[in-house]
Amino acid sequence: MASVTLQNLRKRFKNQEVLRGIDLQIRDGEFLVLVGPSGCGKSTLLRMIAGLDSTSEGCIKIGERNVSHVTPAQREIAMVFQSYALYPHMTVWDNMAFGLKMAGIPKEEQVLRIQQAVDILQLHPYIHRKPAELSGGQRQRVAIGRAIVRQPEVFLFDEPLSNLDAKLRDQMRVQLMELHQRLGTTMIYVTHDQKEAMTMADRIVVMRQGVIEQMGTPLELYERPANRFVAGFIGSPTMNFVPVKMKHQNNGESVVTLPWSQDIRLGTWSASVNKDERLELGIRPQGVLLDDSSPYRMQVDVTEPLGNMVYVHGRINGVRLVVETQKAPNPGSQVGIHLNDAMCHLFDGEGQCLRQAMEHIHAA
Amino acid sequence: MIRHIKPLAFYMGLVLVLLFFLLPILWMIGTAFTPSGEYISNSLSLLPEHPTMEHFRALWKDGFPERLANTIVVAVGATFLALVFGFLASYALVRFDFPRYLDHSFLLLVLMIKMMPPIVVAIPLFQLLKGIGMLDSSLGLILVYQVYTLPFCIWMLLSFVREVPLSLEEAACLDGTNLPKRLLYIVLPLCAPGLAATFIFTLIMAWNEFLFALLYLSTPSHFTLPLYVSNFITENETYWGQLMGIGLLSSLPMLFMAGYVQRYLLRGFTMQMK
Numbered sequence: 360m361a362s363v364t365l366q367n368l369r370k371r372f373k374n375q376e377v378l379r380g381i382d383l384q385i386r387d388g389e390f391l392v393l394v395g396p397s398g399c400g401k402s403t404l405l406r407m408i409a410g411l412d413s414t415s416e417g418c419i420k421i422g423e424r425n426v427s428h429v430t431p432a433q434r435e436i437a438m439v440f441q442s443y444a445l446y447p448h449m450t451v452w453d454n455m456a457f458g459l460k461m462a463g464i465p466k467e468e469q470v471l472r473i474q475q476a477v478d479i480l481q482l483h484p485y486i487h488r489k490p491a492e493l494s495g496g497q498r499q500r501v502a503i504g505r506a507i508v509r510q511p512e513v514f515l516f517d518e519p520l521s522n523l524d525a526k527l528r529d530q531m532r533v534q535l536m537e538l539h540q541r542l543g544t545t546m547i548y549v550t551h552d553q554k555e556a557m558t559m560a561d562r563i564v565v566m567r568q569g570v571i572e573q574m575g576t577p578l579e580l581y582e583r584p585a586n587r588f589v590a591g592f593i594g595s596p597t598m599n600f601v602p603v604k605m606k607h608q609n610n611g612e613s614v615v616t617l618p619w620s621q622d623i624r625l626g627t628w629s630a631s632v633n634k635d636e637r638l639e640l641g642i643r644p645q646g647v648l649l650d651d652s653s654p655y656r657m658q659v660d661v662t663e664p665l666g667n668m669v670y671v672h673g674r675i676n677g678v679r680l681v682v683e684t685q686k687a688p689n690p691g692s693q694v695g696i697h698l699n700d701a702m703c704h705l706f707d708g709e710g711q712c713l714r715q716a717m718e719h720i721h722a723a
Numbered sequence: 724m725i726r727h728i729k730p731l732a733f734y735m736g737l738v739l740v741l742l743f744f745l746l747p748i749l750w751m752i753g754t755a756f757t758p759s760g761e762y763i764s765n766s767l768s769l770l771p772e773h774p775t776m777e778h779f780r781a782l783w784k785d786g787f788p789e790r791l792a793n794t795i796v797v798a799v800g801a802t803f804l805a806l807v808f809g810f811l812a813s814y815a816l817v818r819f820d821f822p823r824y825l826d827h828s829f830l831l832l833v834l835m836i837k838m839m840p841p842i843v844v845a846i847p848l849f850q851l852l853k854g855i856g857m858l859d860s861s862l863g864l865i866l867v868y869q870v871y872t873l874p875f876c877i878w879m880l881l882s883f884v885r886e887v888p889l890s891l892e893e894a895a896c897l898d899g900t901n902l903p904k905r906l907l908y909i910v911l912p913l914c915a916p917g918l919a920a921t922f923i924f925t926l927i928m929a930w931n932e933f934l935f936a937l938l939y940l941s942t943p944s945h946f947t948l949p950l951y952v953s954n955f956i957t958e959n960e961t962y963w964g965q966l967m968g969i970g971l972l973s974s975l976p977m978l979f980m981a982g983y984v985q986r987y988l989l990r991g992f993t994m995q996m997k
């Protein structure tokens with residue numbers, strides 16, 4: 360087990376800079392999730408930690424060891440690929456044994472370690488099969504098994520669940536979390552699925568265009584997003600964004616006006632805002648309430664019943680809103696809405712968060 | 724009624740096409756067993772009236788086994804050499820980052836060599852072989868055959884190497900393999916069907932090569948079979964019996980080899996590359 364330290368890590372492909380100075384300290388035994396839209400550089404970052412891509416600048420440390428210019432095999436890491444990358448001409452057993460053989464580990468030790476991995480991942484029925492004879496989920500388990508047997512300092516996962524169907528993905532997610540608890544090894548996990556990030560991570564790093572937008576525990580990112588991007592990326596369904604105008608800001612007390620002329624009191628904060636500045640109010644679907652007495656009416660477009668709750672998609676003054684509620688209104692009808700002041704975030708023209716919500720409703 | 728006629732016509736057509744291709748071969752086999760007196764008579768027949776082994780006995784005494792051995796050495800040697808270097812070259816072309824357009828121009832050059840009539844380089848190659856003292860030797864012939872075989876191998880293997888997913892090699896990299904081990908344990912086994920296909924085509928090419936053998940071999944005991952065959956067409960007489968005998972004997976090894984490799988070929992292709 361080991362910590363991983365990234366210092367001012369940069370990566371350039373030809374003229375394009377895909378990673379623009381990454382500083383990150385991953386604690387020993389931590390489950391860290393790198394998340395972001397495709398092309399944000401998260402996979403490149405993982406591949407650089409693995410040693411599959413070279414670093415243009417900066418330094419990677421595993422434990423106290425600087426591994427920036429060390430071959431992948433000597434970094435004591437194991438990686439699970441999106442495509443699983445199982446050797447198609449070898450049986451499940453040989454796939455797991457290959458790395459051990461190459462490392463010159465004695466035969467008895469090999470058998471012991473593989474047997475252990477087979478037990479953990481319940482691969483007994485398949486050890487003599489070739490990857491082509493396995494289902495997606497089984498292949499995934501073999502790929503994890505191949506990583507476990509090497510007893511690495513750090514596990515790297517590159518979108519390992521994205522090729523599985525939804526149900527299997529849920530199962531594997533739980534299995535991976537159990538595995539992390541059992542082994543206690545540092546794990547770095549790349550995904551574009553914010554749900555995976557939220558449920559699995561000790562800490563999430565949100566990336567965009569080669570920089571870290573924000574890092575923190577899942578709850579921190581959910582409740583206190585640093586900017587509009589993180590606010591929009593974390594949480595499902597996404598946060599509602601409503602363009603607003605600053606009405607007045609007296610003694611720190613500010614009031615903004617929504618497009619449907621409703622005023623929202625946002626309490627006090629230190630930053631002063633230009634009156635003409637383009638502002639955006641962010642509010643999660645849980646913060647919008649259906650209220651028949653409200654004069655502000657929303658046109659209901661579609662409803663998404665999920666059993667225990669309903670997501671209502673509608674429009675008011677040309678602004679699209681998603682509302683979480685218990686009872687579904689009829690599509691096409693008009694419903695009154697009420698925005699909970701305390702649950703509003705405010706973002707400036709650059710997308711930086713000016714004011715974070717005071718109150719949160721957790722899904723739990 | 725029409726339903727029955729259709730397949731019948733279809734099979735008749737097939738038989739005709741098959742006969743068209745098989746007839747020369749059947750004729751060759753027939754003639755190889757026909758006594759000399761019989762095939763120069765006017766009666767046209769595929770099957771000999773009095774089958775004989777006289778041509779084969781004559782060939783055996785004349786030094787056929789030696790020529791066969793020469794051919795095997797040259798063809799197998801040239802094929803293996805081309806496979807080894809073709810495989811390495813195609814791997815390098817697929818995986819290594821060459822300066823822009825360099826790999827494309829290289830491949831184009833290789834293709835041009837393949838399309839060029841071999842006679843164009845006959846004289847330079849002659850000088851070259853003479854210079855290194857390899858004229859009239861099997862080893863020299865193996866080397867010059869690379870003019871045919873290497874471009875072919877590079878182009879054939881290129882697509883097979885490309886099919887090997889990069890992630891497999893990266894996984895092997897993390898498993899602690901260096902390049903030679905990766906080639907040996909991962910890339911080579913996955914390219915096996917491609918190598919088998921390329922092997923058989925290249926072998927046939929080298930087995931039947933005539934021009935370079937004619938130009939660079941002078942001692943009769945060093946001759947390969949295609950060159951040896953031509954000895955039986957003389958100014959005075961064409962020895963059809965021996966000629967066909969060699970034809971039959973020299974096609975048999977290729978036939979068996981193709982049959983043997985084909986099984987492997989099919990098995991390889993059915994192995995999913997995932």
